[in-house]
Amino acid sequence: MVKALTESLSQQQQTQIHVPELANYDLITLAQKYNKMKPPEFEGGIEPLKAEAWVLENEKIFEVFPCTEAHMVLLATFTLKEEARRWWMLVRNDNEGTTWDRFKEIFFEKYFSQCIRDRKVSEFEQLKQGNMTVAEYEAKFTELARYAPRMIDTYYKKARKFEGGLDLDVYD
Structure with a gap:
């Protein structure tokens, strides 16, 4: 080498x-x-x-x-x-x-390409917990968050986005 x-x-x-x-x-x-x-x-x-x-x-x-x-x-x-x-x-x-x-x-x-990165941003924007466990959802959230750093550039925005994708029964 x-x-x-x-x-x-x-x-x-x-x-x-x-x-x-x-x-x-x-x-x-x-x-x-x-x-x-x-x-x-x-x-x-x-x-x-x-x-x-x-x-x-x-x-x-x-x-x-x-x-x-x-x-x-x-x-x-x-x-x-x-x-x-x-x-x-x-x-x-x-x-x-x-x-x-x-x-x-x-x-x-x-x-x-930018088009693929844009798709990752859209995937992040639409991310919901669905059938995932909270741990799986958190891992997916972390994976996709790097494509949309401006959406979560403060702790508050990041927390709100994360909570917004959780299933409602998680709060019970």
């Missing part, structure tokens, strides 16, 4: 993608440390939740892994495989100096 990452960086520098100066030794060390964190791989395809999970897992690593935004993109995109790698090879030259947030926008445009 380290050799391939070094070659990838060298190839990116040849295609004039801006990556902050980093000696090869430092890059190798950075890649080795990143690899020890067991980063997820992503192959592409039409499963948007897998794409989102790949981003979330990388962000979890980057919370504790000190590196620049440019290196976040470099390290994360190195874990792209097959179709996803081919896609990135096509679009990366148009996204020179990409920040992590900009990379996520580009990535989600391809693998987790």
